[in-house]
Amino acid sequence: MRRILIVGAGQSGLQLALGLQQHGYDVTLMTSRTAEEIRGGRVMSTQCMFHGSLQTERELGINFWESDAPLIEGLGVSVAGPDGSRPVDWVGRLRGYAQSVDQRLKMAGWLEEFAARGGQVVVHGVTVSDLDWFARSYDLVLVSAGKGELVSMFQRDASRSPYDAPQRALAVTYVHGLGPRPEHDFLAVRCNLVPGVGELFIMPTLTLSGPADILFWEGVPGGPLDVFTDIKDPGEHLELTLDLMRTYLPWEWERTHGVELTDAGGTLAGRYPPTVRRPVAELPSGGLVLGVADVVVANDPITGQGSNNAAKCAASYLASILEHGDRPFDREFMERAFDRYWDYARHVTAWTNAMLAPPPPHVLELFGAANTCQDIADRVANGFDTPSDFQNFFLDPAGCADYLAELAAAGRLTPPGGDAARPDAQPEGSDPDAGLPGPRGSRQQAEDAAHR
Missing domain, CATH: 3.30.9.40 (D-Amino Acid Oxidase; Chain A, domain 2)
Structure with missing residues (x-):
């Protein structure tokens, strides 16, 4: 039976531990706090998980x-x-x-469930020197504790961290x-x-x-x-x-x-700087550890993707580990596992970093047009569940122009100064006779607000 150590008991660490446990792996989880200490502590996040992320929990039967x-x-x-x-x-x-x-509720519950299912929980802080020893005792060591000394082992990737x-x-x-x-x-x-x-x-x-x-x-x-x-x-x-x-x-x-x-x-x-880090850290003895979720991809929470990224990372790493079989968990495996997750996370990072900057003209126009076009409002809302879609219109001025033109051609977009083409295009609670501006007029109002 392959032995795996996970350091950190957050969304990603616990979800991955419970998933590996279900597939027969010998998993040890190290955490700095007991379940009762987690429940009695301060809130840890603002987590809002969308459908795809919730589905990763349902698939493991841990959507309690x-x-x-x-x-x-x-x-x-x-x-x-x-x-x-x-x-x-x-x-x-x-x-x-x-x-x-609330992660105090969820993480405490998951930690108790992991222990009740036979998982080994070690309540103790972990240092780099501890990991140096553990790397020789386990087939794979994963670090999912997103703060402190352990994170500093993972080198910042400047090319992905603007x-x-x-x-x-x-x-x-x-x-x-x-x-x-x-x-x-x-x-x-x-x-x-x-x-x-x-x-x-x-x-x-x-x-x-x-x-x-x-x-x-x-x-x-x-x-x-x-x-x-x-x-x-x-x-x-x-x-x-x-x-x-x-x-x-x-x-x-x-x-x-x-x-x-x-x-x-x-x-x-x-506060913290949004940072992407190299996924593999080398210990003084030469041993390797793999970073998980916020350890390697820490975005600003402006797009509400932290817990979603953590769930997706846990699901992606679980699939990579299961597919790897009995082969050694070497650097090549670790980098390949991260690349598989990054193929999803890169869209989140690009979108989040864009949201931290002043909105460009095409985004102002898009948001203004959503005032009277439910199609746009729905697509932006659902982008929080499928962030890769933002590459097609939100992050691409040409793609945004094409999208708005398609809606206008289909009669689903209010022309400048015109009436909505659809009965349900007016925002709920608005007065249909109030003469809401079309996309250009809404954009001008948004620009005025943005540059006040």
């Missing part, structure tokens, strides 16, 4: 919270204008629902009591963009105390949202979150009058 977590059926984008208006405001419907489960500093200051708050968005009667992730300032994401989730919502600010470093670093009190963190919503996004702030923190551990703040 699917019947309890809120069903997220849409994704909406709003852009704040300088006068408090919303020149861009639409919601797309997802083909398959998304879900968010940023060398954090591009956003992050502030997360879990709350109960948030009111609904009146524009639609289904649950949706809401992406609110404040040009030149940052973004607020709001998503339904399941936490330790039941259904809740996540308020997630991403602020441009040094800007007015970059104010959470020294805040230690959870109540003060919530108050500041709400004050910023009142200032920049009054339509979202109106939903917050009854909110309260889910628990004392329901806040988080920090």
